[in-house]
Amino acid sequence: MMDSPRxxxxxxxxxxxxSNLGERDLIRRSATASLPxxxxxxxxxxxxxxxxxxxxxxxxxxxxxxxxxxxxxxGENVGVYTNPHDLSENMFTLMRFTEWVNPETDNLxxxxxxxxxxxxxxxxxxxxxPAPGAIVQYSNGIVDFVHENCIxxxxxVKGCPFNIxxxxxxxxxxxxxxxxxxxxxxxxxxxxxxxxxxxxxxFGTKEDMKKHADERIADLKSRGYxxxxxxxxxxxxxxxxxxxxxxxxKPHIYADLPDQPKISAVVQSWKGVTKYAGLAVMGxxxxxxxxxxxxxxxxxxxxxxxxxxxxxxxxxSATDPGADGHRPEERV
Amino acid sequence: MKAERVQPGDAIHPGNPITVNRYxxxxxxxxxxxxxxxxxxxxxxxxxxxxxxxxxxGLFGGGQNTRAWHPYIGVVLFVSFFIFFAQxxxxxxxxxxxxxxxxxxxxxxxxxxxxxxxxxxxxxxxKFIFWAMAGLILLLIxxxxxxxxxxxxxxxxxxxxxxxxxxxxxxxxxxxxxFILHVYAGIWTRGTIRAMTRGTVTxxxxxxxxxxxxxxxxxxxxxxxxx
Ligand code: HEM
Ligand code: SF4
Ligand code: SF4
Ligand code: SF4
Numbered sequence: 001m002m003d004s005p006r007x008x009x010x011x012x013x014x015x016x017x018x019s020n021l022g023e024r025d026l027i028r029r030s031a032t033a034s035l036p037x038x039x040x041x042x043x044x045x046x047x048x049x050x051x052x053x054x055x056x057x058x059x060x061x062x063x064x065x066x067x068x069x070x071x072x073x074x075g076e077n078v079g080v081y082t083n084p085h086d087l088s089e090n091m092f093t094l095m096r097f098t099e100w101v102n103p104e105t106d107n108l109x110x111x112x113x114x115x116x117x118x119x120x121x122x123x124x125x126x127x128x129x130p131a132p133g134a135i136v137q138y139s140n141g142i143v144d145f146v147h148e149n150c151i152x153x154x155x156x157v158k159g160c161p162f163n164i165x166x167x168x169x170x171x172x173x174x175x176x177x178x179x180x181x182x183x184x185x186x187x188x189x190x191x192x193x194x195x196x197x198x199x200x201x202x203f204g205t206k207e208d209m210k211k212h213a214d215e216r217i218a219d220l221k222s223r224g225y226x227x228x229x230x231x232x233x234x235x236x237x238x239x240x241x242x243x244x245x246x247x248x249x250k251p252h253i254y255a256d257l258p259d260q261p262k263i264s265a266v267v268q269s270w271k272g273v274t275k276y277a278g279l280a281v282m283g284x285x286x287x288x289x290x291x292x293x294x295x296x297x298x299x300x301x302x303x304x305x306x307x308x309x310x311x312x313x314x315x316x317s318a319t320d321p322g323a324d325g326h327r328p329e330e331r332v
Numbered sequence: 333m334k335a336e337r338v339q340p341g342d343a344i345h346p347g348n349p350i351t352v353n354r355y356x357x358x359x360x361x362x363x364x365x366x367x368x369x370x371x372x373x374x375x376x377x378x379x380x381x382x383x384x385x386x387x388x389x390g391l392f393g394g395g396q397n398t399r400a401w402h403p404y405i406g407v408v409l410f411v412s413f414f415i416f417f418a419q420x421x422x423x424x425x426x427x428x429x430x431x432x433x434x435x436x437x438x439x440x441x442x443x444x445x446x447x448x449x450x451x452x453x454x455x456x457x458x459k460f461i462f463w464a465m466a467g468l469i470l471l472l473i474x475x476x477x478x479x480x481x482x483x484x485x486x487x488x489x490x491x492x493x494x495x496x497x498x499x500x501x502x503x504x505x506x507x508x509x510x511f512i513l514h515v516y517a518g519i520w521t522r523g524t525i526r527a528m529t530r531g532t533v534t535x536x537x538x539x540x541x542x543x544x545x546x547x548x549x550x551x552x553x554x555x556x557x558x559x
Contacts, residue, residue, distance in 0.1 A: 031383035130380040131395050151395030153380060154481040158494050167481060172396060266494040270501060275382050278505040285509040289516035299443035299521045301536040306349050309535030312543075313344050313550045 003042045004140050008189020008203040021138055021185035028137035030129035042140035046206040047179065047193060049114050050216055050244040051254065052225075053200035056081060056095055056112040063195035064093050067180065082255075089168035092116055092177040093192060096255035113243070113254040114192075114201065117164045117177040119143045121237030124263040125176075127271055128159025134174070141206065141240035142179045150174050159271075161236060161261040179240065209242060216244045235262030336422035337452035338548045344555045350535030352546065354527040359419060362412050363528060369409040370511060376402040377504050403480045410473045417466055423453045424463065429544075430456035443520075450543040461514045468507040475500040 003020060025042055029035050065072065070090040075083045081097040093116035100109045123143045126135040134149040135156060145156075145165070152172035156165040165174045180190035188194075189203040196202075202212060213230045220228035229248030232238045243257075251257040345351045355363070376398045379388035392398040432449045433440075434456045439447040454462070478488050478496035488496070518524045523537040538546040549555070 031386060033383060130383070130386065132383060132386055149395075151380075151389070151399045153399045154479070154485065154493075155380075155497070157481075158479075158490060158497060163490060167485070172400070172482070264491070264494055266491075266498050270494070270498040274498065274501050274505075278501065279382060281505055282508050282512075285512045289512055293516070293520065296520070297443060299445070301523050301534060301540050303536075305540040306534065306536035308543075309350050309539035309546060312539060312546060313346065313350055313535060313555065 002187070003040075004045045004205065005184060005187050005189050006204050006208065008193035008201075009199075010189075012186070012188045017186050019182075019185040020187070021140070021142070021181055025138045025140070026136050027139045028123070028126055029133050030126050030135040031132040038139050040139070042138065044139075044141045044206040045179075045184065045204065045240060046141065046209040047119075047190060047201060047203045047241045048209040048213055048244065049241065050200045050202075050213075051111065051113055052216070052220055052228075052244060052246045053198050054095075054112045054114065055198055055200075056097065056110075057197060058095050059195040059197055060114060060192035060201055061091070061093055061095060063191040064177070065091070067183070067191035068092060068178070087115065087164065087166055087176075089166045089170075089173075089175040092175065098253065098255050100253050111254050113257060115164075115255065117143065117179070117241065118162055118236070118261075119177075119179050119240035120161075121239065122263065124159035124161050124236070124267060125156035125165055125174075126159070127263060128155040128267055130155055138181070140184070142181045142184065143240075144178050144181045145174050145176060147171075147173045147175075159263065159267050161258060161263060177241075206240060213242065213244050220244070220246055231257070233258075233261050235260050335425035335427045335452065337545060338552065338554070339419075339423055339453060342453070342545070342549055342554065344535070344546070344549050345532075346555065351532040352535060352538045352549065353531060354533050355531045357531065359416070360528060360531050362416055365412040366409060366416060369405050369412065370507075372405050373402060373409060374504070374508050374511070376405070378508075381501060381504065400482070403476055403482075406473060406476050410469060413465065413469050420462065421466075424459045426456070426459060427452070430459065445540050450547070451541075451545070452548070453542055453545045455541070457517065461510055461517075464510045465507065465514075468503050468510065471503045472500060472507065475503070 021042075025038050025040070026035060027038060064070075070092070072084055072088060072090040075085070077083070078085070082095065084091050084094065087094050093114055096113050096115050098111040098113070100111050101107070102109050119141055120143065121141065123135070123137060126137060126143060129135045130153060131149050131151045134146055134151070135143065136146060137143050150173040152167055152174070154167050154174070156174050157163070157167070165176045167174050180188070180192075183190060190201075193201040193203040202209065204212070210230065210232070217228045217230060225246040227249040228244070228246050231243040231245050231248060231251055243251075243254075245251060245254065247253060251259050341353060341356045343353045345353070375388050376392055378385045379392075379395075379398050380386075380402075386395075389395045389398040392401055429449050429451055433451055436448050439445075440457070475496040477484055479493055479500060518528075521541065523534060527533050535546065
């Protein structure tokens with residue numbers, strides 16, 4: 001059997017089969033220091049979204065809701081096609097519509113980008129997560145949330161450079177696109193890719209997807225999109241969801257897709273130096289106190305002190321006022 | 333403004349040994365609430381701070397509960413500490429004597445109180461702990477509310493939350509160190525803990541560590557008649 005499906009369009013195998021993605025395929029596990037190296041390496045997979053072929057039908061959104069059995073509330077029309085208005089625990093992918101006037105041609109271009117988890121090779125969500133095993137990464141590149149381990153802290157939201165995870169208001173656990181890991185595990189491609197009528201969404205090995213993207217980019221260039229290119233941002237080590245963009249020189253025009261995404265330096269220092277320095281400082285403070293307690297002599301009240309108190313209280317004015325005893329304390 | 337040297341309720345009781353009232357029952361109860369909530373916050377916060385401490389979530393009934401309870405306990409800490417603050421801040425204003433006292437660092441650490449200048453109700457070390465706690469608790473509540481996603485998730489941008497969680501964890505480390513110092517100083521200076529349990533200290537303790545306070549109390553006639 002092949003270790004990962006090569007396409008989303010083929011029909012599923014009909015014979016029962018075991019899941020091909022498990023604990024033994026993990027290459028990263030949140031808040032876990034020592035993870036055994038997996039014995040095998042799965043072929044890296046990727047979903048490729050060709051923005052230039054998308055017609056904005058939202059079949060992918062429907063397929064995603066259907067497969068994941070989520071229940072987004074009935075929306076409200078506010079005059080834009082983007083619906084619902086944002087990703088949510090019930091909507092793992094969202095078509096974001098942008099009306100953009102190309103300054104070179106003065107044409108109105110209707111940009112439609114399928115937003116959702118990018119399945120980063122260096123996932124900021126996983127780096128930030130404090131709960132062991134709540135976020136995992138498989139050797140085929142899929143980054144998945146394991147809800148029973150999630151504590152709902154929202155750190156993944158802060159770690160993600162693409163603003164993807166959402167915390168459920170009902171069960172307080174984090175949700176996002178799974179890259180249909182439960183389908184990929186049994187030889188099927190993602191539901192959204194399977195549903196896409198124009199094959200703007202395709203799925204396969206990361207290598208195949210890059211080749212396919214090259215063909216699409218050559219085609220777009222021949223049709224005047226000189227800046228067409230592949231969005232596979234190196235700042236996060238590349239992604240397992242990639243875009244073909246007709247204006248790859250300015251990703252931000254596609255509903256604020258980051259030009260150069262990377263894990264925020266604030267998050268890096270929070271999860272890096274703060275932890276090591278913090279543990280060291282607290283450990284030293286605790287150890288220092290204990291050592292001083294064992295080795296040092298406690299500061300005890302003596303009999304002379306009690307006698308002094310006796311004298312002082314029986315006749316306060318008669319005792320020596322000390323260094324500057326009667327001078328009122330002034331503020332410095 | 334002058335630092336307050338004697339506080340309402342402080343009084344000397346003759347006896348053997350002499351005892352001196354330092355904290356009334358309400359102040360002590362409140363201080364215990366502050367102390368317990370700070371310990372619970374440190375434990376629940378540290379559970380999320382580093383994977384090696386995640387096991388601490390077991391004390392609170394799992395990760396979800398730890399995450400959910402921590403900020404509520406934070407609000408309790410904030411309220412109880414600032415009630416305490418309102419009562420004590422005047423007595424904790426810095427004075428000239430504090431500078432002289434601090435210049436005897438060696439005698440402080442060596443426990444040679446007889447070589448130190450006389451101080452009022454609080455010495456410079458206690459004042460430092462008081463103001464450090466006040467500042468850190470303020471920073472912790474502000475940053476803690478920003479990252480309290482359950483209620484305030486929509487109120488700020490992700491970048492703001494990133495800074496908030498970074499500052500929160502640094503302040504947490506600092507306040508835990510200040511707390512260790514505070515508790516240790518209380519234990520090392522024998523006879524201090526009873527101020528928090530019984531509310532009184534012995535005359536000898538007051539004479540040794542806060543003689544100016546004792547002198548002021550005696551001078552102002554804040555004494556109950558001998559029985
Ligand atoms: C004063 C009010 C406080 C509030 C409102 C507050 C709130 C929060 C919140 C919302 C979190 C994120 C996790 C969660 O949702 O439970 C958190 C984390 C944390 N808190 Fe607090 N907190 C407060 C005080 C404290 C104090 C006094 C300490 C230390 C003794 C502390 C230590 C921590 C630590 C260590 C973390 C984990 C930070 C990390 O993961 O790096 N907090 N706090
Ligand atoms: S919300 Fe869940 S998945 Fe996200 S960081 Fe917290 S524990 Fe991890
Ligand atoms: S896009 Fe965000 S949620 Fe998805 S893998 Fe990257 S960091 Fe994690
Ligand atoms: S890969 Fe699956 S979970 Fe992700 S957007 Fe497509 S259908 Fe939804």
